[in-house]
Amino acid sequence: MDNFLSIITVCKNEPFIESTCISVCEQSCQNFxxxxxxxxxxxxxxxxxEPYKNRANVFISEPDNGIYEAMNKGIKHAKGDxxxxxxxxxxxxxxxxxxxxxxxxxEKRADVFYGDSYRLFEEKDKCFIKTxxxxxxxxxxxxxxxxxxxxxxxxELFEKYGGYREDFKIVSDKEKWLCFMENHVVFRHLPxxxxxxxxxxxxxxxxxSLKREKKAMLLQYYPEDVVLSVLNASAQSYNPVSLNxxxxxxxxxxxxx
Numbered sequence: 001m002d003n004f005l006s007i008i009t010v011c012k013n014e015p016f017i018e019s020t021c022i023s024v025c026e027q028s029c030q031n032f033x034x035x036x037x038x039x040x041x042x043x044x045x046x047x048x049x050e051p052y053k054n055r056a057n058v059f060i061s062e063p064d065n066g067i068y069e070a071m072n073k074g075i076k077h078a079k080g081d082x083x084x085x086x087x088x089x090x091x092x093x094x095x096x097x098x099x100x101x102x103x104x105x106x107e108k109r110a111d112v113f114y115g116d117s118y119r120l121f122e123e124k125d126k127c128f129i130k131t132x133x134x135x136x137x138x139x140x141x142x143x144x145x146x147x148x149x150x151x152x153x154x155x156e157l158f159e160k161y162g163g164y165r166e167d168f169k170i171v172s173d174k175e176k177w178l179c180f181m182e183n184h185v186v187f188r189h190l191p192x193x194x195x196x197x198x199x200x201x202x203x204x205x206x207x208x209s210l211k212r213e214k215k216a217m218l219l220q221y222y223p224e225d226v227v228l229s230v231l232n233a234s235a236q237s238y239n240p241v242s243l244n245x246x247x248x249x250x251x252x253x254x255x256x257x
Contacts, residue, residue: 002031003033003079003080003081004031004081004082004102004105004106005031005033005080005082005083005084005101005105005152006033006035006074006078006084007024007033007035007084007086008035008074008075008078008085008087009024009034009035009036009037009086009087009088010038010039010067010071010074010085010087010088011036011037011041011045011088011089012038012039012040012041012045012064012070013041013042013043013045014041014088014089015045015089016088016089016198017045017048017088017089018049018052019089019091020086020087020088020089020090020091021048021049021051021052023086023090024052024092025052025055026095027092027095027097027098027099028095029096029102030098031098031102033058033078033079033080034055034056034057034058035056035057035060035074035077036049036056036058036060037060037064037070037071037073038059038060038061039063039064039070040061040062040063058074060073060077065166066169067087067169068163068165068166068168068173069166071163072164072166075158075163078155081108081154081155082153083152083158084148084149084153085148085149085151086149086195087148087149089198090149090196090197090198091195092195092196093117093192093193093194093195097194097195100192101113101115101152101190101194104152104188104190105152109186109188110154110187110188111153111154111180111185111186111187112151112152112153112154112157112180112185112186112187113151113152113188113189114132114146114147114150114151114152114188114190115132115150115151115190115191115192115193115195116131116150116192116193116194117129117130117147117150117193117194117195117196117197118130118193118195118196118197119197119199120196120197120199121199129193130147132146133189134189135187135189136181136187138178138221138222141174141221142218142222142226142230143234145174145177146177147197148173149194149196149197150190150193150194150195150197157180161176161179161180168213168217169209169213170209170210170213170214171210171213171214174214174217175217175220178217178220214231215227215231218230218231
């Protein structure tokens with residue numbers, strides 16, 4: 001097996017773990033390693049995953065301190081050139097997704113390849129395809145993020161810039177994108193859908209803890225006036241994308257010179 005790709009699946013008490021396992025095991029191209037990191041589930045998650053255990057190259061089930069510690073465990077066991085975090089409940093878009101992505105990974109013309117994603121809701125009429133721009137800049141991450149379910153990340157980046165911050169419980173994946181962006185990592189858009197993403201994750205919950213964490217994280221990468229403008233726009237229920245974010249960031253920098 002060529003070491004182009006490591007698929008890392010993190011889960012704990014995940015009702016849809018079997019669909020994730022089926023999605024991985026039914027790929028037409030099996031030229032990847034699969035790492036499962038379970039956080040000591042105490043429901044039927046392990047029983048549902050048991051039939052697919054033989055396909056996993058690494059299977060861990062032990063207590064952890066949250067999703068980002070589990071993702072970091074997966075990274076430490078990974079041997080592939082690129083890592084994909086297809087966590088419990090997530091699905092590859094179809095049976096040929098890996099086969100379609102591998103040629104891009106072989107060329108290694110980017111540090112992060114990011115594809116589009118299909119957003120799954122319980123109400124089928126709400127489902128839609130989330131498309132991403134062909135080019136990214138720092139202003140994109142003020143109000144958006146990339147789905148790790150459709151992002152193939154060069155493993156060496158974690159060796160160079162560290163794993164996911166475990167002091168953040170909800171927004172560490174977005175923080176890592178910003179870390180990569182600040183260090184001029186090369187992003188390349190894959191112009192097709194790579195995953196199906198259930199819109200029921202912890203980062204989808206609109207809680208006070210999420211708001212506090214998001215603000216603290218953004219302040220590490222953007223001027224305070226820019227962060228407050230974006231957060232206020234969101235709190236007032238109008239689309240912060242309507243703000244000229246690129247100009248807002250630029251003007252803030254200019255005023256500090």
